[in-house]
Amino acid sequence: MITGCLQQKNNTYYAVLYVKVDGKRKTKWIPTGLPVAGTSQRKAQKAFDQIRLEYEQAQEEKERQEAEEKARELIEGKRNPQADVPFMDYLQKWLLQAKPTISKTTFKGYRTMLDGRVNRYFTKLDVTVGEVTPQHLQDFYQTIFDEGNTPNTVIHYHAVLRKALQNAVKKDILDSNPADKVDRPKKNVYQAQFYSAEEIMTLFDAVSDDSLEICVKLAAYYGLRRSEVLGLKWDAINLEQKTISIRHKVIEDEVDGKFVAVGEDVLKTKSSFRTLPLLPSVEKLLLAEKEKQEMYRRLFKCSYCREYLDYICLDQTGKLMRPNYVTEHFSWLLEKFGLKKIRFHGLRHSCASLLLANGISMKQIQIWLGHSTFSTTADIYSHLDFHAQIESGLVMDGMFERNQVAEPTGLETSE
Structure with missing residues (x-):
């Protein structure tokens, strides 16, 4: 708080304030504008108090502005230019x-x-x-x-x-x-579209002898992702141990302005790398595909692409199928044969739903599909697990029942 007193000078009242400048006390004379003659002491004191208050407020505002300026300079000095x-x-x-x-x-x-x-x-x-x-x-x-x-x-x-x-x-x-x-939206529940066993059989008939036959059937049998189907190589098939290994994928990438199929040994998660049993029907399918590719090599001769001989899913000229082609051609096939519209990924959902319908546990399905966590599988397919719901229903049905004790009917006769 600034202190001071009222003084007379040249027949005029002055407010004399004691202020600190650079840590030193100094005296500041401020005229009140009131003459000594004819001005009461009370009026002069009131003028002094007003001057002192206004000066004090002005000093506080000045100090606040200086503090803000210093803070701003400090912030600007620390501010990263990349901001x-x-x-x-x-x-x-x-x-x-x-x-x-x-x-x-x-x-x-x-x-x-x-x-x-x-x-x-x-x-x-x-x-x-x-x-x-x-x-x-x-x-x-x-x-x-x-x-x-x-x-x-x-x-x-x-x-x-x-x-x-x-x-x-x-x-x-x-x-x-x-x-x-920012408030993150709540995830909406995705209802996967899938085929029944009968619809799958109808689809298999529709794709017979089509370029997409091998892709569709492998996806349906093993619930493979599109990239995993296209990434299957012949060395992933072990005919002696009867296994098929999922360890490679094919994606679509832009190279020199063109979209092409590119293979890479990076799957979605660690759990995506998995080895599954080679089903007899799939083995038969693969052997037939092998013969078909050898026939195309003889037929097209020098025109046949030999860069992808180690891959299973190829077109007639030996080139890798683009993922987008698989999606588009699959949709075209469904429309052509009047089948229910599902995505190619729907074959993966169909595989899971059929396994569930036949009593396979959710944990086993997690491993079969290559999901990273059990919760992922459960979140997607738990509403389809009708066997578990029946078991729960049977438990609840008997939970609240009391043992029935036969009561006398009043018709018994004594001997």
Whole structure:
């Protein structure tokens, strides 16, 4: 608090304030504007008090502004220059840096997302990575919902953006991750589409002698993913031990502006690497496919591609089938023969549902499909486990029953 007193000078009242400047006490004379003659002491004192209060408030405001300026300078001095990089530029750079640490399929998916919706929204918004707020992200997610997409779609975008922004926190570009302050949508329940045993048999008849026959049947028998089917090689088949090993996949990648099939020894999870029994019907199918490929090699001669001789699923010219071709041709086959529409991945669901219907445990199905956790299998297929529901029903049905004791009917006669 500033102290002082009222003084007279040149027949005028002055407010004399004792203030500190650079740690030293100094006297500051401020005229009240009131003449000594004709001004009561009370009025002069009131003027002094007002001057002292206003000066004190002015000093406090000045000190506050100086403190804010120093804090701002400190923050600016610590601020990472990369925080001023446009958000989309940062995301593209992050994706390229992350490329060696993720699979080709994941990289392709991230790139599609960033180049599409994310780019359209945030380029128009024109914000730097340091300016992105939770509200920006929430508004972006709302645009995805407005386009009629499911919560799962929003969750995918949220996961990518959160991962990219977390990297900015790790590199000291941001102090905190704005994505952590956004409410993550609840995952919607996916109802898988699948075929019954009778529908599978009808499908097998439809694809007979089609280029996709081997792919469809392998996917149905083993519940393989599309990439796993296309990635099967002849050396994965052990005719002596009667096993088939899942350890390779084929994906679609852009090479020199063209989309081509590319093989890689990286599966979705560690559990995806698995060895299954070679079923007699599948062995017969594979031997027939082997003869068919040898026939095509003789037929096409020099025109036959010999780069992929170790793969099982090839077209007539010996080339790897593109994953997108499998999807498109499968859909075309279903329409051609008037079959129920399901995705190619629906063959995997069909396999699981048929195993469940025949009393195979959920744990065994997890291993057969190559799911990383039991919960993954249970989340997808528990509603189909009717055997477990029957068992539960039988237990509940008998749980509350009392032993029935025969009561006298009143018709007995004594001897």
